[in-house]
Structures are given as C-alpha cells and as structure tokens.
Amino acid sequence: MQSRPATARPGRPRSAAADAAILAATREALVELGWSKLTLGDVATRAGVAKTTLYRRWSGKNELVVDAVAELFDELRLPDRGSLAADIEGVVLQFAAILARPEARSGLMAVVAESTRDDALRERLRTSVVDRQKRLVVEGRVRAQCRGELPPESDAGEAARTVDLIFDMVAGAVVHRTLVSGHPADEEWVRGFTQVLLLGLTGAASGAPGE
Amino acid sequence: MQSRPATARPGRPRSAAADAAILAATREALVELGWSKLTLGDVATRAGVAKTTLYRRWSGKNELVVDAVAELFDELRLPDRGSLAADIEGVVLQFAAILARPEARSGLMAVVAESTRDDALRERLRTSVVDRQKRLVVEGRVRAQCRGELPPESDAGEAARTVDLIFDMVAGAVVHRTLVSGHPADEEWVRGFTQVLLLGLTGAASGAPGE
DNA sequence: TCGCTTTCGCTACGGGTCGTAGCGTAATGG
DNA sequence: CCATTACGCTACGACCCGTAGCGAAAGCGA
Structure with a gap:
C-alpha cells in the first residue's frame, strides 16, 4: 500500500508556499499580459522563485495555466x-x-x-x-x-x-x-x-x- | 470622392495569388503544427513567399489566422x-x-x-x-x-x-x-x-x- | 549531531522565433 | 521612360525557451 511515497519521501520537501505563489503569479501575469505575452521567466520572477523551480513542477505553459485557472x-x-x-x-x-x-x-x-x-x-x-x-x-x-x-x-x-x-x-x-x-x-x-x-x-x- | 484609391493606385499591384497561397498555407500549418507551434516564417516558406511579404499584409499571427479560419x-x-x-x-x-x-x-x-x-x-x-x-x-x-x-x-x-x-x-x-x-x-x-x-x-x- | 537525499536559487548556454531594415529587382501606370 | 509600389532575399538585435551545472539549504533517519 506504500505505492504512494508522496509524504514518506526523504530529502527536502517541496515548498507548498512556492506552489501557491507561482499559481497566483500566473494569474497576475494573465491579467496584465494575457496568454500570448505571458512568459515563464516572468512568472518565476513575480513569484519570487527561480525559473528552474517552475520547470521542476510544470512541464510547460499550458499545464501551468490550466492549474492556475x-x-x-x-x-x-x-x-x-x-x-x-x-x-x-x-x-x-x-x-x-x-x-x-x-x-x-x-x-x-x-x-x-x-x-x-x-x-x-x-x-x-x-x-x-x-x-x-x-x-x-x-x-x-x-x-x-x-x-x-x-x-x-x-x-x-x-x-x-x-x-x-x-x-x-x-x-x-x-x-x-x-x-x-x-x-x-x-x-x-x-x-x-x-x-x-x-x-x-x-x-x-x-x-x-x-x- | 476618390478617397478609395484601392484600384487606382500606381505601382505594382499586390498578388492576389499570394494572398490565397498564404491563407492556404496557414491552414495547412494549423493542421500539422497547431496554433502554438505555428510560425510565420514557416507559413511564408510553405506559401512560397518571403516572410517580409507576409508582414506587409498581416500585422501578426492573430490577424493572419483569423482570416485563414x-x-x-x-x-x-x-x-x-x-x-x-x-x-x-x-x-x-x-x-x-x-x-x-x-x-x-x-x-x-x-x-x-x-x-x-x-x-x-x-x-x-x-x-x-x-x-x-x-x-x-x-x-x-x-x-x-x-x-x-x-x-x-x-x-x-x-x-x-x-x-x-x-x-x-x-x-x-x-x-x-x-x-x-x-x-x-x-x-x-x-x-x-x-x-x-x-x-x-x-x-x-x-x-x-x-x- | 551527523550524513543522505532532495529541493532551491543562480548563472550560463545553444537554439529558435520575432519583427524590422536594407537592398536590388520585378511589375504596373502615366 | 520614369515614378511608384510590391517582391525576394539577407542580415540583424532582441527576446524567450528549456536545460545543465553548481553550491547551498532543508528535511529525515540513525
């Protein structure tokens, strides 16, 4: 039954606050820039995280915006x-x-x-x-x-x-x-x-x- | 009353065939690549025209695809x-x-x-x-x-x-x-x-x- | 307290697209 | 023949993408 080591995983856990900040920053960028001018680098800057952190959790712009919306x-x-x-x-x-x-x-x-x-x-x-x-x-x-x-x-x-x-x-x-x-x-x-x-x-x- | 020199304009007229070729190429690219991967350079190549010709008629990807669709x-x-x-x-x-x-x-x-x-x-x-x-x-x-x-x-x-x-x-x-x-x-x-x-x-x- | 593991921030990079400028040439009309 | 416009082509800086590599930080178990 331990096929979900989601919480029992060793090492530093992912920051839940970062998730929330990224999604909020995505919505903020959507308001200001719209879909086409939204860039992942800008979202990362708004959220106060590194661009690489964003890419570790979402594979691309599409998936990120789906979750944000x-x-x-x-x-x-x-x-x-x-x-x-x-x-x-x-x-x-x-x-x-x-x-x-x-x-x-x-x-x-x-x-x-x-x-x-x-x-x-x-x-x-x-x-x-x-x-x-x-x-x-x-x-x-x-x-x-x-x-x-x-x-x-x-x-x-x-x-x-x-x-x-x-x-x-x-x-x-x-x-x-x-x-x-x-x-x-x-x-x-x-x-x-x-x-x-x-x-x-x-x-x-x-x-x-x-x- | 000659505020519409659309046809009475001097110089070389625009090629109507190029318009049709560009719009057809846009639809073809939409089928193969979809919206996000569609590039204006690729459309121009498919249509057999220069990229600059495309930009002289449409201001961007949005306007082009609207006309094509x-x-x-x-x-x-x-x-x-x-x-x-x-x-x-x-x-x-x-x-x-x-x-x-x-x-x-x-x-x-x-x-x-x-x-x-x-x-x-x-x-x-x-x-x-x-x-x-x-x-x-x-x-x-x-x-x-x-x-x-x-x-x-x-x-x-x-x-x-x-x-x-x-x-x-x-x-x-x-x-x-x-x-x-x-x-x-x-x-x-x-x-x-x-x-x-x-x-x-x-x-x-x-x-x-x-x- | 000490390692082990994973995450995080940062920098840097090659690759691709954008949109424009410049030039010489082609096509039409006066 | 000449003015005017369209066309093809090249080149360019700017921007964004997605990834790699590094050292540091944060948990967890012994």
Whole structure:
C-alpha cells in the first residue's frame, strides 16, 4: 500500500508556499499580459522563485495555466434557492462571474485551444475544470427530482446523454456570450436563458420522449 | 470622392495569388503544427513567399489566422428543409462539420482567446466570422415566421435580444460539445439539442416530421 | 549531531522565433 | 521612360525557451 511515497519521501520537501505563489503569479501575469505575452521567466520572477523551480513542477505553459485557472472554479457551489429555475440561475451567475474575470478570459480559451492537439492537456483540463462543473449539473438534477420538478430517469444511458447535453448548453452558452459575443451574462440574460432551457427540458428530454 | 484609391493606385499591384497561397498555407500549418507551434516564417516558406511579404499584409499571427479560419465559414448556408426544426438541424450540422476540421479546432479558440485582450482583433473576428453566423439565425427566424412556425416579433429590442440568445445557445453548445467535451456533434446529438432548443423557444411540442 | 537525499536559487548556454531594415529587382501606370 | 509600389532575399538585435551545472539549504533517519 506504500505505492504512494508522496509524504514518506526523504530529502527536502517541496515548498507548498512556492506552489501557491507561482499559481497566483500566473494569474497576475494573465491579467496584465494575457496568454500570448505571458512568459515563464516572468512568472518565476513575480513569484519570487527561480525559473528552474517552475520547470521542476510544470512541464510547460499550458499545464501551468490550466492549474492556475482551475483554482478559480473551486468557488463554484450549487446554491439551494428552492426551485430548479432559481438553482440554475444561481449557478450560471456564478459561472458568469468567474468568466468575467480577466485571468479566466485570457487563460481558459487558450488552454482549450491547446488541448485540441494535446491529449494529456485535455485530460488535465477535463479532470480539474470540466468534470467539476459537470457535477453541478448532476447534483442539480438529483435535487430537482427530489423536489418532484423532474421525473426520475428511466434509462441510465439516456440520463447520461441528457446531462451531457445540458452541460454543453449551459457552459457553452455562457462562454459564448461572454467571450465571443463580448456581452456580460447579467441577470436579465441569465433569466431569459434559464427560461428557454427549462421549458425545453421539462417537456422533452427528461423522460425519453419519442420512445 | 476618390478617397478609395484601392484600384487606382500606381505601382505594382499586390498578388492576389499570394494572398490565397498564404491563407492556404496557414491552414495547412494549423493542421500539422497547431496554433502554438505555428510560425510565420514557416507559413511564408510553405506559401512560397518571403516572410517580409507576409508582414506587409498581416500585422501578426492573430490577424493572419483569423482570416485563414474565416474562409472556412464561407460555405455556411441556410438550407430550406421545410420546417424550422429541420433547418436548425441542417445548419448546426454544417457548423459542427466545420468545427470538426483540425484547422478550425486549433485556430478558432486561440484567436478567441487572444481577442479577449485585443479590441481590434475582436472586431475583425466579429465581422468576418461571428456576424456571418448570426445572420443565419436572423434568416431562419424570418423564414419560420413566413411559415407561421414563429409569431412575428412585436418589440424590436426584444427580438434582437432573442436572436442574440439563440445564437449564443446554438454556437456555444456546438463549440463546447466539440472542443471542450471532446465529443462529435453528430446527428443524434443535434436532434436532441434542436428538440430542447425549439421546445424552449416555442413552448409547444413540435413533432419531428418523418417519424 | 551527523550524513543522505532532495529541493532551491543562480548563472550560463545553444537554439529558435520575432519583427524590422536594407537592398536590388520585378511589375504596373502615366 | 520614369515614378511608384510590391517582391525576394539577407542580415540583424532582441527576446524567450528549456536545460545543465553548481553550491547551498532543508528535511529525515540513525
């Protein structure tokens, strides 16, 4: 069971403070410089560490920025606002607030672009960012089923496909609105979006319609 | 009135063939190398032109890739399939087919990421890519209104907001499905997506024709 | 307290790309 | 024929990359 000598390793342990400083410096550099002008040497200087220390922990710019941006999504929570519509609006507003921050705007789409040619990066992005968001969809569905707002799923495969569809619709719409159209996903927009999404779901996809 | 000496300019005219060769070489390099490893020197070599010629026409990598990727969306058409649902499915499938091509996957998200810090690039992206897509939404709505599938808009402002919402939902969902979730937006997915979207918009169950 | 191990800061380096300047030549129009 | 512009080519300084090597520092076990 000692196949993880992570803590039982001899020698000087790695500084956890350095990790935090590097990730914070990365976000700071993303705000000031953006993705393309961000250099690892500059990040190391901002963090007060040597460039070699940075390279010992991250293999490159992509991996570093993924981790730096992923921390922004830690604050995502599923609020209990009493109804499915209100819950969706709440979590979407949180998501929009994160995407409104410049460090997320500059970094997130860049690593998504890079992940289209790097399977390892895609996996890292999936586990540390995407899956954490998707879990909120699953939780929200369960809660709505407990409330009786959604029927319990009959087919597991159909249910999984529905979760994927909802997730792509929610995250995709907010990202597109914020980063491509360039308009803020404010309360008015979120209200209209939730209305369309929820009306489309409660009548159609929840319970295996045409079968 | 001769403030546009675009054609009446003395001297040797610019080679239109060089423009096409450069853009084609850019797409080729995007496929082989991806965004981050693409260099302007390599593109110039592939196109058979000098690097300086490339810099005389494009100010940098961002602008070049925007133009190269924008040409991919020229083939987008709004098909007339008889019903609003079928029209949406058709255009979404076209959009998904473009996003499935590696030169679009690598380039599009990268320029979107860069455009978050470059207003001129954002404007270029908007006029040459985004607005062209959004027009399809407007056309599709007009056609559906002629068919009687959608009511004519009462408020112009409300109608514009609805178009923006639909556009962000459609484009965002397809992009997120393809590039973030990493799954193809195939016919089955498009059918489910269209069903949810259309039900959410009209509020009435639109029976899928042909089934 | 003493070694062993690993990390850390620092310097230096070759390699690559960037974006521009300069030059001579090619192509078009008056 | 001449002015004007585009083109190909070379060269250049500047910057960043990613790594190697070194001595010092920080834990851990004996």
